[in-house]
Amino acid sequence: TMAHSKALLVLENFIGGKFVTCSSYIDSYNPSTGDVYCRVPDSGKEEVEAAVKAAKDAFPIWSSKSPLERSRILNKLADLIEHDLEAFAQAESKDQGKTITFARTVDIPRAVYNFRFFASSILHHTTECTEMATMGCVHYTSRAPVGVAGLISPWNLPLYLLTWKIAPAVACGNTVVAKPSEMTSVTAWMMCKLLEKAGVPHGVVNVVFGTGAKTGEALVCHPDVPLISFTGSTLTAQRIMEKSAPYCKRLSLELGGKNPAIIFDDADLIQCIPMTLRSSFANQGEICLCTSRIFVQRGIYSEFLKRFVAEAKKWKVGNPSDPTVDVGALISEEHLEKVRSYVKKAQAEGARVLCGEGVDSLTLPAGNQKGYFMLPTVIAEVKDESCCMQEEIFGPVTCVVAFDTEEEVIKRANSVKYGLAATVWSSNVGRVHRVAQRLQAGLVWTNCWLVRDLNLPFGGMKASGIGREGAKDSYEFFTEVKTITIKH
Ligand code: NAD
Numbered sequence: 001t002m003a004h005s006k007a008l009l010v011l012e013n014f015i016g017g018k019f020v021t022c023s024s025y026i027d028s029y030n031p032s033t034g035d036v037y038c039r040v041p042d043s044g045k046e047e048v049e050a051a052v053k054a055a056k057d058a059f060p061i062w063s064s065k066s067p068l069e070r071s072r073i074l075n076k077l078a079d080l081i082e083h084d085l086e087a088f089a090q091a092e093s094k095d096q097g098k099t100i101t102f103a104r105t106v107d108i109p110r111a112v113y114n115f116r117f118f119a120s121s122i123l124h125h126t127t128e129c130t131e132m133a134t135m136g137c138v139h140y141t142s143r144a145p146v147g148v149a150g151l152i153s154p155w156n157l158p159l160y161l162l163t164w165k166i167a168p169a170v171a172c173g174n175t176v177v178a179k180p181s182e183m184t185s186v187t188a189w190m191m192c193k194l195l196e197k198a199g200v201p202h203g204v205v206n207v208v209f210g211t212g213a214k215t216g217e218a219l220v221c222h223p224d225v226p227l228i229s230f231t232g233s234t235l236t237a238q239r240i241m242e243k244s245a246p247y248c249k250r251l252s253l254e255l256g257g258k259n260p261a262i263i264f265d266d267a268d269l270i271q272c273i274p275m276t277l278r279s280s281f282a283n284q285g286e287i288c289l290c291t292s293r294i295f296v297q298r299g300i301y302s303e304f305l306k307r308f309v310a311e312a313k314k315w316k317v318g319n320p321s322d323p324t325v326d327v328g329a330l331i332s333e334e335h336l337e338k339v340r341s342y343v344k345k346a347q348a349e350g351a352r353v354l355c356g357e358g359v360d361s362l363t364l365p366a367g368n369q370k371g372y373f374m375l376p377t378v379i380a381e382v383k384d385e386s387c388c389m390q391e392e393i394f395g396p397v398t399c400v401v402a403f404d405t406e407e408e409v410i411k412r413a414n415s416v417k418y419g420l421a422a423t424v425w426s427s428n429v430g431r432v433h434r435v436a437q438r439l440q441a442g443l444v445w446t447n448c449w450l451v452r453d454l455n456l457p458f459g460g461m462k463a464s465g466i467g468r469e470g471a472k473d474s475y476e477f478f479t480e481v482k483t484i485t486i487k488h
Helices: 002-006 045-063 067-083 085-096 100-121 158-171 186-198 212-220 234-247 269-285 298-312 333-348 406-413 429-438 471-477
Strands: 013-015 018-020 025-030 035-041 129-132 137-145 148-152 175-179 205-207 227-231 250-254 259-263 291-297 352-355 377-380 397-403 421-425 443-446 479-487
Touching: 013 045, 013 186, 025 085, 045 137, 045 148, 045 175, 045 205, 045 212, 067 085, 067 100, 067 158, 067 186, 085 100, 085 158, 085 186, 100 158, 100 186, 100 269, 100 471, 148 158, 148 212, 158 175, 158 186, 158 227, 158 471, 175 212, 186 205, 212 234, 227 234, 234 250, 259 269, 259 406, 269 291, 269 298, 269 397, 269 421, 291 298, 291 406, 298 352, 298 377, 298 397, 333 352, 333 377, 333 397, 397 406, 406 429, 421 429, 429 443, 471 479
Parallel strands: 148 175, 148 227, 175 205, 227 250, 259 291, 259 421, 291 397, 377 397, 421 443
Antiparallel strands: 013 018, 013 205, 025 035, 129 137, 137 479, 352 377
């Protein structure tokens, strides 16, 4: 109705320092109510073309600024986002379905930190130099920004993951065209409103909103975008590789996971249980690093399961804006159905659902009856070959199985196509090292989870990605290196 549509939030693309309307729009839902509350530009080739042109035009000036000048601007932007932290957190929670608590304590603080971190790290890089005295030569490397970077991000950690790409790209002197997920575009649009005040010159950061198939592909196929940094699913990454192959683009791909937690019988369960609940269910289980296969050594298996399930049942599901709620809404109705279907498949295969979906009843506040909610779900006695143990579910579902030996569990943990993250719980330091060395995962956390030092590489093995991001890795990705030889 007209009355309804008047109340909708309408986003605009941000191109060359200006907000511009689009000829068509798509609906964006509030996952906690099921209502359409926002309209997102349905950008296509034309909008992408304009954004790439603006980024190209801005490149000569931005790339010739000193790292210190760029650093000052990024720090200013970090301050401005931090100043509006509460507004950003509210918006992220409403748009994505995540709890306000998670948005306040994780998403937005990290978006701020991403800018601060790269504003600092850009000042500390050095290049290499070697001497070849017998030839009368010195060699040195020089690094320069590449040009217009295409940045494509997913819906689970919207501003957090988008800024994890924008910050290093522009810190290194590139200009960017960013495309957030069409399902979670609001905070990126809010950030655009702060760019001018931070001193980001027009055209350095452009944001085009829209779907992957239309906007994303137009960016991937644009000949003047030599580099694409993508975070999302493995399937989409394959498509991006195909589409960008004719242009030989440089790609960074951060993809899905099927992350194991390995819990030995000497683990400190007081620490391990609450942390494994978090690693399974934080952000509704919609984090690429979430645990979804828990291997527990036989001696403590039933004890672990009993305590884990009892704690899982205490996680409160409900209105994401209620600060006492632990689990918000899943991103969409389709996604909720997909996650639920995995639980049904597990049941059909003879696995036991110990709590959550299909077992316990979920009562929701009156205003959230049409939201996409689901209880934290624990499944036991699942076969390793089962789709629940092989495929990324990306929801609040975790599988618990028993193992006997170290050798056996390493093999089973590695027996999936993914290789993003793993956790190992044991008080035996030797064992922790041995197991960590042999796991096929880009990140291994022992006796903890999600503790990150942004200086160090982040990324996955196998189907979990190509390339790494981090202080040095992002610098290398977003710059082109040249080796120069000087003979006297
Ligand atoms: P997705 O692959 O569907 O979409 C990601 C982004 O790509 C969106 O912006 C989407 O619009 C765009 N896109 C889709 N099709 C495209 C195409 N053909 N060309 C160009 N762009 C296209 O993923 P999602 O559902 O938004 O996110 C969930 C996935 O992301 C999960 O698999 C999760 O594990 C993964 N993820 C990985 C990391 C990591 O760092 N490794 C972090 C978060 C999420």
